[in-house]
Amino acid sequence: MEKNEGVLTEDEISNSLSELGNSATGLAAYQCLSMPGRGLKTISVLCNYIHLQRLELPHNNIKDLSCVSHMPYLITLDASHNQITDFFGFQPPKNLKEVDLSHNQMAVMTDLSAHYSLRQLKLDYNCFSEICGLEHCASLRHLSLAHNKISRINGLDNLPLKNLCLRGNQIERVEGVDTLKTLRVLDLSLNRIGSLSGLQELRALASINLEGNLISEIKEVAHIHELFLLRDLNLLSNPVQEEPDYRLAVMFLLQHLTCLDQEKVTAEEKVSAVNKYDPPLEVMAARDHMTHMMYQLMQPQVIYESTLPSLDTPYPMLVLTGPQACGKRELAHKLCQDFSDFFAYAACHTTRGPYFGEEDGSDYHFVTEEDFQNMIHMGGFIQTVQYAGHWYGLSRAAIEEVARQGLACCLHMELEGVFGLKNSYFEPRYILLIPTDKEWYAGRLMARALYTHPQIHQAVARVDTYARIDSERPGFFDNVIPCDDLVEAYGKLRQVLTEYLGLEELEGSDRKTVVTPENTSTVLTRGSLVDEDSQAPPAGSETGHVTLSDPDMDPPDQNRLLTQLSPQNTSAELASIHRRQQRVREALAGKSSGVYAGLFKRSPQTAPSTLASQMLQDPAFLSPMMPSHASKHHQSENSSSEDSRAGSGLSVPSSAGAITEAAGPAWCSDVKHSALEENLDTLEDAVESGRSPISPRPGSERLSPAASTRPGSNVKPVLPPIPSGRKTPLPWTLRQENEE
Numbered sequence: 150m151e152k153n154e155g156v157l158t159e160d161e162i163s164n165s166l167s168e169l170g171n172s173a174t175g176l177a178a179y180q181c182l183s184m185p186g187r188g189l190k191t192i193s194v195l196c197n198y199i200h201l202q203r204l205e206l207p208h209n210n211i212k213d214l215s216c217v218s219h220m221p222y223l224i225t226l227d228a229s230h231n232q233i234t235d236f237f238g239f240q241p242p243k244n245l246k247e248v249d250l251s252h253n254q255m256a257v258m259t260d261l262s263a264h265y266s267l268r269q270l271k272l273d274y275n276c277f278s279e280i281c282g283l284e285h286c287a288s289l290r291h292l293s294l295a296h297n298k299i300s301r302i303n304g305l306d307n308l309p310l311k312n313l314c315l316r317g318n319q320i321e322r323v324e325g326v327d328t329l330k331t332l333r334v335l336d337l338s339l340n341r342i343g344s345l346s347g348l349q350e351l352r353a354l355a356s357i358n359l360e361g362n363l364i365s366e367i368k369e370v371a372h373i374h375e376l377f378l379l380r381d382l383n384l385l386s387n388p389v390q391e392e393p394d395y396r397l398a399v400m401f402l403l404q405h406l407t408c409l410d411q412e413k414v415t416a417e418e419k420v421s422a423v424n425k426y427d428p429p430l431e432v433m434a435a436r437d438h439m440t441h442m443m444y445q446l447m448q449p450q451v452i453y454e455s456t457l458p459s460l461d462t463p464y465p466m467l468v469l470t471g472p473q474a475c476g477k478r479e480l481a482h483k484l485c486q487d488f489s490d491f492f493a494y495a496a497c498h499t500t501r502g503p504y505f506g507e508e509d510g511s512d513y514h515f516v517t518e519e520d521f522q523n524m525i526h527m528g529g530f531i532q533t534v535q536y537a538g539h540w541y542g543l544s545r546a547a548i549e550e551v552a553r554q555g556l557a558c559c560l561h562m563e564l565e566g567v568f569g570l571k572n573s574y575f576e577p578r579y580i581l582l583i584p585t586d587k588e589w590y591a592g593r594l595m596a597r598a599l600y601t602h603p604q605i606h607q608a609v610a611r612v613d614t615y616a617r618i619d620s621e622r623p624g625f626f627d628n629v630i631p632c633d634d635l636v637e638a639y640g641k642l643r644q645v646l647t648e649y650l651g652l653e654e655l656e657g658s659d660r661k662t663v664v665t666p667e668n669t670s671t672v673l674t675r676g677s678l679v680d681e682d683s684q685a686p687p688a689g690s691e692t693g694h695v696t697l698s699d700p701d702m703d704p705p706d707q708n709r710l711l712t713q714l715s716p717q718n719t720s721a722e723l724a725s726i727h728r729r730q731q732r733v734r735e736a737l738a739g740k741s742s743g744v745y746a747g748l749f750k751r752s753p754q755t756a757p758s759t760l761a762s763q764m765l766q767d768p769a770f771l772s773p774m775m776p777s778h779a780s781k782h783h784q785s786e787n788s789s790s791e792d793s794r795a796g797s798g799l800s801v802p803s804s805a806g807a808i809t810e811a812a813g814p815a816w817c818s819d820v821k822h823s824a825l826e827e828n829l830d831t832l833e834d835a836v837e838s839g840r841s842p843i844s845p846r847p848g849s850e851r852l853s854p855a856a857s858t859r860p861g862s863n864v865k866p867v868l869p870p871i872p873s874g875r876k877t878p879l880p881w882t883l884r885q886e887n888e889e
C-alpha cells in the first residue's frame with residue numbers, strides 16, 4: 150500500500166534491533182537500532198523505543214527527527230544522508246555524544262549549549278555558511294563541517310577540539326583558531342587559503358592538510374616552523390609545489406615532519422635538506438675540497454715542492470685560527486719575523502679590497518672576483534671560503550712560494566678554512582686563538598671602525614662556535630691560546646712553537662748562540678704589536694727564546710760538529726764532494742743555471758732530498774741547522790726508525806719536511822757513513838745519467854708514519870724542523886766561500 154511507503158513499522162523495527170542489555174532503568178531492552186538505506190521517511194514509531202542508545206538511520210529520506218526527543222539514553226545518532234533541514238530538531242538526550250548529520254540539507258546552525266555531552270559532530274555536506282551555536286559544547290573533540298559554504302572560521306573559541314575538518318569550504322584565511330590549544334589534526338584542504346599565518350599558535354598540531362589551496366611561497370611554511378609536534382603536512386595541489394627544491398625546502402624548515410604530501414619523509418631527504426640549506430662546516434669543507442680537487446685534476450699534473458709524497462713527514466704548516474680580528478694576523482706576522490729561519494707567511498687571496506695600510510702580497514693577494522673565480526677554475530686553490538660577503542682562498546702558489554724557500558708556511562684563517570685544510574693532504578698544526586673576554590673582543594672590533602654592528606655581533610657569536618668545536622672535538626685544535634692579551638698570547642705561542650720545533654733543549658747549552666727574538670724584539674701592547682728594536686723581549690716570552698746556532702761559531706766547535714756528522718772520506722772523495730757543493734752554492738746564488746739550479750726549482754724529475762743530504766756534509770750548511778739537532782722528538786725516536794731513515798729516506802721521494810727529517814738531529818748524530826755515500830752516489834749517478842735521483846732504490850723502504858709521531862699523539866707527525874739548508878747559509882757562507 151502506497152500510504153505506508155516509507156513509514157517505519159514495529160515489525161521492521163523488531164527485525165533490526167540488536168544489543169540486548171540492561172537499560173538505565175534496570176529492564177532488559179535492545180539498545181541499538183540500525184536501519185540504513187530503507188527508504189524511510191517517517192520514523193515517529195520510534196517514540197516508543199526510549200531505551201535505545203544507538204540509532205543508525207543513514208541513507209533514508211527522513212526529514213523529521215523529533216522522535217529522538219523520547220530517547221533520553223541515546224548516545225550515538227547517525228542520520229546522515231537524509232533530507233533533514235531542521236538543525237537538531239529534537240530535545241537533547243542528556244548523554245548524546247556522537248551525532249552524524251552529514252549529507253542533509255541544513256543551512257543554519259543553532260545553539261547547542263544543551264548538548265553539553267556532545268563529543269563528535271559531523272555536519273559535512275550541508276549548506277552551512279557560518280559556524281555558530283557551539284560555544285558551550287565543552288566536550289566537543291571532533292567537529293567536521295566539510296563541504297559547506299563556510300567562508301570564515303569563527304565560533305570555535307576555546308573549544309577543546311582535537312580534530313577539526315573544514316575541507317571543501319570557501320575559507321580564504323586561517324583565523325579564529327588560535328585558541329584551539331588542544332587541536333591535533335586540522336583539515337583545511339580544498340579552500341582558498343593563501344597563507345599559513347594564523348596557525349602558529351596551534352602548538353599541539355600534529356597534522357595539517359592544506360591540499361588544494363592557494364599557498365604559493367615556501368616562506369609561508371615559516372609560520373608553522375615552531376610547531377614542534379607537527380609530523381604530517383599536506384600541501385599537494387598548491388602553487389608552492391612548483392617552487393624549485395620545494396620538498397627539500399619544506400623539510401628543512403619543518404625538520405620534525407615524517408610525512409609530507411602523503412609521502413614518507415626519509416632520513417636521506419632530511420640530511421639532503423640540511424646539507425642544502427644549512428650545511429655543517431664539514432659538508433661545506435667537503436664540497437669546497439671536491440671543487441678544488443676536480444679543477445686541479447683538470448690541469449696538467451705538477452709535482453709540488455710542498456707535496457711530494459711522504460708518508461711520514463707532510464709539509465710543515467702552522468695555522469693560526471680564531472674569530473675575525475682576534476689578533477691572529479698580527480701574531481702570524483710577528484711569528485714569521487721572529488722565527489724567520491723556520492716560517493714564512495703565506496698570504497691568502499681575497500676579493501675584499503685592501504684596508505688602509507694593507508699591501509698586496511703582504512697581508513693578502515687582493516684580486517677581483519673574476520680573477521678569483523678564474524683561479525678556482527684553474528685549480529689554483531687548496532681551499533676557499535666565503536666570509537662576510539667576500540671570497541678568501543689559500544692558493545697552491547702561496548704555499549709553494551714558501552716551500553721553495555725551504556720554510557714552513559704560517560697562515561691564519563677562520564674555522565671554515567681549518568675544516569677545509571683538514572680535507573687536504575696537508576697536516577698543519579692548528580692553534581686556536583680565542584678571546585675569552587667578549588667585551589674586550591667586541592671593543593677591539595669596534596675600534597677597527599671597519600665592521601657594521603651585525604658583523605661585530607656575528608664575529609662575537611663565533612667565539613662560542615670556536616669554543617664549542619674545541620670542547621666537542623678534543624684534539625681538533627692542537628693548541629688553544631687565549632688572546633685577550635696579545636703580549637701573553639704571543640709569549641705562549643712562542644713557547645708552543647719552540648716546543649714544536651724542538652728548540653728548547655738548546656737553552657743553556659754551551660754553544661755560542663744568536664737569540665733571534667732579542668735582536669728583532671718587539672713590544673707587544675694589548676691589541677697591537679709595535680716594532681721597537683732593542684727593546685726587552687716581550688713579557689712572558691722568556692721561555693720561548695729561539696736559539697739558533699751562530700754562523701760565527703768557533704772553528705773548534707764547527708770541527709767537532711763536522712766530525713760528528715761527516716763520514717771519513719778519502720781525499721779524492723772529499724775533493725769531489727767539495728766540487729759539487731761549490732756548484733750547488735753557485736746555483737743557489739743564481740750564478741750558474743746548471744743542473745743543480747734545476748734541482749732547486751724542483752721539477753717532477755728531481756727532488757731536493759738528495760741534494761739536501763749532500764749539503765749536510767758541509768759545515769757551512771750544517772751550522773744553521775744545529776738547533777734542531779736537539780729536538781726532543783728526535784731524541785726519543787728509536788734507533789730502528791733512524792736506521793730506516795738513513796737507509797731509505799734519502800732515496801724516497803720526499804717533501805721539504807722529509808728533507809728536514811733526513812737532516813734532523815737523530816739522523817745526523819747516528820748517520821751511517823754508507824748512507825751518505827750512497828746518497829752522494831745517487832746524486833752523482835743521476836747527474837751523469839740524467840736519471841731522476843728520486844727514483845727509489847731497490848730495497849729501500851718508506852719510513853713508518855709512526856716513527857715521526859709526537860708524544861701523546863699517534864696520528865699526527867711532529868711539526869718537522871724546517872730545512873734551513875737551502876735558505877739561511879747564503880749570506881755568510883757563500884760570501885766566505887767566494888772570498889776563498
Ligand SMILES: Nc1ncnc2c1ncn2[C@@H]1O[C@H](COP(=O)(O)OP(=O)(O)OP(=O)(O)O)[C@@H](O)[C@H]1O
Nearest residue numbers: 472473474475478497534541542543561562563566
Ligand atoms: N683562506 C682562508 N680561509 C679561511 N679563512 C680565511 C682565509 N683567509 C683569511 N681568512 C679569515 O677571514 C677573516 C676575514 O679576514 P679579513 O682580513 O678580511 O678580516 P680582518 O678583520 O682583517 O681579520 P684578521 O685580523 O683576523 O685577519 C679572518 O678571520 C681571516 O683569518
